[in-house]
Amino acid sequence: MNDTERIDTLIEALPYINIFQDNIIVLKYGGNAMVNDSLKESVMQDVLLMKSVGIKPVIVHGGGPFINNMLTDLNIETEFKKGLRVTDDAVMNVAEMVLSGQVNKDIVKHYNKIGGKAVGISGKDGNLIKVKKKYIEEHNNKGEIRRVDIGLVGEIETIDPALVTLLIDNDFVPVISPVAADMNGDTYNVNADYVAGEIAGAIGADKFILLTDTKGVCKDKDDESTLLAELTLAEVEEHIESGVISEGMIPKVECCSHALRKGVRQAHIVDGRLKHSLLLELFFDAGIGTMIIPHEGGRVL
16 A cells, blocks of 8 residues: 555545544454454454544453353353353353453453553443343243243343443443343343443444454345345344344344434444454445444434
8 A cells, every 4th residue: 555545545534533533332342353363453453543533432242252161171061042051150150250350351451451441340330230030932842932041141121321431431441241230139141242232222322333253234144245234223124024134143133223222323233353344344435244224314424
């Protein structure tokens, strides 16, 4: 790239930098971007640049692969039902140790190391998240629906964003682990996608960005050339009903949809396997991934 091309790149980004100043952007950080060291570095650089141009980022993270590794090391068996980890006391202890300890503090360390100011918290801190016990429904051999107990898996009841808002107002980047407590103080593991979407709505975020290991929502999930660059909430519902959106993509679009219904202006599903994918989505005309908006005409610059 020559000097003129570099200048052109900066000029292309300038309108977006201006319009996103003072915007709150919630990032759901997970997938390969957490595991691959090079991608991890690029995400932290992206977040620092966002902060440097006046954006207010908030990070909510998962950590399933790290939990799996620790459970294997400790010879603790685990199983999944409908995509959710069955969580007994032993698994919950490991999950909290890994999510709120290892993963959360590793993100904070990497971001602070390159010049940022991050603070790691969990859903327990400041009563940020209160949950109730989540059950799933299964059909028995008679076709009857029964409620199944999957252990210490939480369903969000309330969000108190006071602590997150305090950190943002004092120039910190909050890094949030999806571990929370119920009204009795018992600890639960919570799906990080839903935590991110709920927090985005509760703090009045302008954008919600979900990093995934896919290019975005594709008309044919096995063909990335069929990427759907923009969807409305109505189109999301249509694609779920038709089966275009299926399996693991359903909870991702559902948490995006929920954030939009809570007042977030735009949600983005972005390929976290691509270096600097956040900057490419935010600051350049073409963008990447799938943007979900409330309705036709709901796009902002």
